Amino acid sequence: MRTAFHRVIAIDGPAASGKSSVARELARRLGFIYVNSGAIYRAITRYVLQHGVDPDDGVRVAQTVESADISCGLENNESRILIDDVDPTDHLREDRVNEAVSRVSSVPQVRQILVAKMRSYACNHDLVMEGRDIGSVVFPHTPYKFYIDASPAVRLRRRAAQGQRDEIAARDRADSSRRASPLIIAEDAHVIDSSNLTIEGVVAEILNRLKLKGLK
Ligand code: DC
Numbered sequence: 001m002r003t004a005f006h007r008v009i010a011i012d013g014p015a016a017s018g019k020s021s022v023a024r025e026l027a028r029r030l031g032f033i034y035v036n037s038g039a040i041y042r043a044i045t046r047y048v049l050q051h052g053v054d055p056d057d058g059v060r061v062a063q064t065v066e067s068a069d070i071s072c073g074l075e076n077n078e079s080r081i082l083i084d085d086v087d088p089t090d091h092l093r094e095d096r097v098n099e100a101v102s103r104v105s106s107v108p109q110v111r112q113i114l115v116a117k118m119r120s121y122a123c124n125h126d127l128v129m130e131g132r133d134i135g136s137v138v139f140p141h142t143p144y145k146f147y148i149d150a151s152p153a154v155r156l157r158r159r160a161a162q163g164q165r166d167e168i169a170a171r172d173r174a175d176s177s178r179r180a181s182p183l184i185i186a187e188d189a190h191v192i193d194s195s196n197l198t199i200e201g202v203v204a205e206i207l208n209r210l211k212l213k214g215l216k
Pocket of ligand 1: 039133175
């Protein structure tokens, strides 16, 4: 399957690995659109919770998501999602969303619907897209794949510095062990350990690599 007419840079990695800051800055430097796929899973999770659906009830989760009017658009060169015309952006980091997002995103029908929306961004734009399965499932044919990691201690520190209560170890376990599109390192991904690097350092390494790969 080849849907990407435009160039896609895939950035995957576990929670709090620094991939959002890196992906946003990289997109800015390249003049590409930045798509945060985690935000899309978070938005749908909030919607499911607001409808009083148990995130462990995969059948009801799937029905709820199937009936939602999901619009994936852009604002200031970044992805922006509306569900039933509501913009949930300010609520995506709520504790209850952090706690439920891995369960909602493990439902295959949810992934199927959201992956189609994510792919559609590449019909009209060059993208930097970050997530868990961008290089392995969403855009497996892109030659530009990166996997950003950091030690568990560094990732915990980064989340704490953001003032968030987020059980990242539990989320990583769930995201890596689920059946549908688990977090894996794509075979052809370039792995970067960001534990001792600044955002600028990681971006510089990616830009170097992209140059070697001939990205204009
Ligand atoms: O990137 P993030 O921590 O905001 O992602 C939140 C959750 O969304 C993550 O724990 C699992 C899910 N997710 C996913 O299943 N696939 C993606 N491509 C991105 C996120």
